[in-house]
Amino acid sequence: MDFRSLQLFNHLATSLHFGITAEAMYVSPSTLSRVIQRLEDELGCTLFKRDNRKVALTHSGHKLLSFSKQALKDWQQLKVDLKEDNDALQGELSVFCSVTASQSHLPAMLRQFRQQHPGVDIRLITGDPALAIEKVKGKQCDLSIAIYTPDMPTDLHFTALDNVPLVLIAPREWRLTQLSQLDWTKHQVIMPETGPTRRTAYHWFAEHGIRPNVYAYVGGNEAIVSMVALECGVGFVPKVVLDHSSMANAVTQIPVEDIEPYSLGLCCLQDKQNEPLINAFMQLNVQARG
Known part of the structure; x- marks a missing residue:
C-alpha cells in the first residue's frame, strides 16, 4: 500500500466510476483496476x-x-511542516539548452544549484540552440541557455553568462591554416539553417564583400563540424562546440580575428523572472559570474 494507491482509492470511492477516476487521476482504467485489486489482495477483503x-x-x-x-x-500536513522547517525551495524547474551547453556550461551550474536547493527537481530538455528563445516564449520550459540577439523579444529577460567566440574550420585534409589560402569562389561553405551563427557569419561575409558559395544549410552547429570533417566545405561554429566535438581532430581552425563573438546566457519570460525557482537559478549564476 502506498499514498498514490490511497489517492486513487479515495477518488474512486467518491466518483464510484472507474472511467471518471482514471481520467481525472491520469491513469488508464486497467491500471486503476490493478491498483484496486492489489489493495483488496493486501487487505484480504472486497472494497467495491x-x-x-x-x-x-x-x-x-x-x-x-x-x-x-x-x-x-x-x-x-507533514510535507507542509517539513517544507516550512527546512525553508527550502520545492518543485520542478525545466531548462532547455543545446547538447553542447549541457556539457560545457550546465554541469557546474546545476551542481551548485542542487547543493543549495536539493528539493528542486531539474527537467532538462536538449535541442537546437536556435530554438532556445522559442521554447521559452512557448512556455515549453522555464529557462533556456540562449544566445543574445539584438532583436530579442522585449518580453524576455536575459542574464549573460559567457562570451562565445566563433571560429572558422576547414577539413584537416585540405591543409588550410590561413584565411588568405581560402578561395571563396572555390571553397564551399556549410551554413546553419537558423540562429545567431548564421546571422553573424553572413554579417562577416557582407563586411568583407564575400558572397559565400553555400554547399548546404544544416540544423545545429554540431552538424557543421561533422560536414566540414567530411570535406563538404568550411564553416563558422562556436568555439565551445568545436571544443566538445568528437570530430575536432578531423578539422583545422583558421584564425579569424574580426568576427564578433556572441553572448551566452540564461533566458526566461520577463513576468516570470521573480518566481522563486527561476529567480533562485538566475541569481545563483549571476553571483557565480560576478
Whole structure:
C-alpha cells in the first residue's frame, strides 16, 4: 500500500466510476483496476461491489476510506511542516539548452544549484540552440541557455553568462591554416539553417564583400563540424562546440580575428523572472559570474 494507491482509492470511492477516476487521476482504467485489486489482495477483503451498471463501496471500503482520508491529510500536513522547517525551495524547474551547453556550461551550474536547493527537481530538455528563445516564449520550459540577439523579444529577460567566440574550420585534409589560402569562389561553405551563427557569419561575409558559395544549410552547429570533417566545405561554429566535438581532430581552425563573438546566457519570460525557482537559478549564476 502506498499514498498514490490511497489517492486513487479515495477518488474512486467518491466518483464510484472507474472511467471518471482514471481520467481525472491520469491513469488508464486497467491500471486503476490493478491498483484496486492489489489493495483488496493486501487487505484480504472486497472494497467495491461492481456490476455492469454501478460501483458501490462495501463495508470494508468505507472503513478504508475513513483511514485513507486521515492518512492522506496527515501526509500532506507533514510535507507542509517539513517544507516550512527546512525553508527550502520545492518543485520542478525545466531548462532547455543545446547538447553542447549541457556539457560545457550546465554541469557546474546545476551542481551548485542542487547543493543549495536539493528539493528542486531539474527537467532538462536538449535541442537546437536556435530554438532556445522559442521554447521559452512557448512556455515549453522555464529557462533556456540562449544566445543574445539584438532583436530579442522585449518580453524576455536575459542574464549573460559567457562570451562565445566563433571560429572558422576547414577539413584537416585540405591543409588550410590561413584565411588568405581560402578561395571563396572555390571553397564551399556549410551554413546553419537558423540562429545567431548564421546571422553573424553572413554579417562577416557582407563586411568583407564575400558572397559565400553555400554547399548546404544544416540544423545545429554540431552538424557543421561533422560536414566540414567530411570535406563538404568550411564553416563558422562556436568555439565551445568545436571544443566538445568528437570530430575536432578531423578539422583545422583558421584564425579569424574580426568576427564578433556572441553572448551566452540564461533566458526566461520577463513576468516570470521573480518566481522563486527561476529567480533562485538566475541569481545563483549571476553571483557565480560576478
